[in-house]
Amino acid sequence: MxxxxxxxxxxxxxxxMVVHFRDWLGEEHGVDLDLTRGWAEGMRRRGADEPMKVADMWTLLDGFFDTQMGRQxxxxxxxxxxxxxxxxxxxxxxxxxxxxxxxxxxxxxxxxxxxxxxxxxxxxxxxxxxxxxxxxxxxxxxxxxxxxxxxxxxxxxxxxxxxxxxxxxxxxxxxxxxxxxxxxxxxxxxxxxxxxxxxxxxxxxxxx
Known part of the structure; x- marks a missing residue:
């Protein structure tokens, strides 16, 4: 060609993608994602002071693409x-x-x-x-x-x-x-x- x-x-x-990921995290996993920060730094379980572990972030991201691509x-x-x-x-x-x-x-x-x-x-x-x-x-x-x-x-x-x-x-x-x-x-x-x-x-x- x-x-x-x-x-x-x-x-x-x-x-x-990211706004739907944020909404799903809050709805299903009790996780808040601050879009003004980097992914791992911006993800926290509600009530926690520390950012989420990178491995946990990737697990949740995989879960989103397993089940939520229809949201996009x-x-x-x-x-x-x-x-x-x-x-x-x-x-x-x-x-x-x-x-x-x-x-x-x-x-x-x-x-x-x-x-x-x-x-x-x-x-x-x-x-x-x-x-x-x-x-x-x-x-x-x-x-x-x-x-x-x-x-x-x-x-x-x-x-x-x-x-x-x-x-x-x-x-x-x-x-x-x-x-x-x-x-x-x-x-x-x-x-x-x-x-x-x-x-x-x-x-x-x-x-x-």
Whole structure:
């Protein structure tokens, strides 16, 4: 395929996740999640002064994806953005979920009208992105979109020629997220799809 390649994250880019995780923690587990803090630091059992142990955090996160993916709804404008961009680019999703959740994520995205290949990954996304580009064909413009600065930085290190958009679609989280643009790892920080689409069109050499 000769179209440019867009490799995008899912949670907080295409789908809202953290607010649903927060609500489920409170409803089912008596755990409060402060979205202004980091995950482990922001999670506390009600009545406890100490943050939750990291191992317990991961157990609860696994439990959410085991049973609650149906709660997730689209980031405003995401479905329309993917439809508009798909006329000009090949789109794939690179999500940090275990590989056994790949089919669940594919079905989840299809359910909201986003039917694209899904790659699962663990850890920094730079190496995974590089493998995707080799598999799907190099030598064409490529853009990476993610809500976490660590993954933007990983791609900047491994594939510096790839355009990088730092996008945090959840307004309760965006103001408290470390900005990859400030570190020089992102080419832009945009948190609204209405603003992101024109920027992405320009990066892939297309017009709306």
């Amino acid at each position: 000769n179209k440019p390649l867009i490799i995008t994250d899912c949670d907080e880019v295409l789908l809202r 709804d689209p980031i405003p404008g995401a479905v329309e953005a993917m439809a508009a961009l798909s006329d000009h680019a090949e789109i794939v999703v690179l999500t940090n979920l275990p590989h056994h959740r790949q089919n669940d994520r594919v079905r989840q995205l299809r359910g909201i009208g986003i039917d694209v290949p899904v790659y699962c990954n663990q850890g920094p996304k730079g190496p995974a992105l590089q493998k995707i580009m080799v598999e799907r064909g190099e030598g064409r413009p490529a853009v990476f979109i993610d809500d976490l600065a660590i993954h933007i930085g990983s791609v900047a290190e491994v594939a510096p020629h790839v355009s990088r958009l730092h996008f945090v679609g959840e307004p309760g989280v965006a103001p408290h997220t470390t900005c990859a643009l400030e570190a020089g790892h992102a080419h832009a920080r945009i948190d609204q799809w209405a603003e992101a689409v024109p920027w992405l069109m320009q990066r892939i050499g297309a017009s709306e």
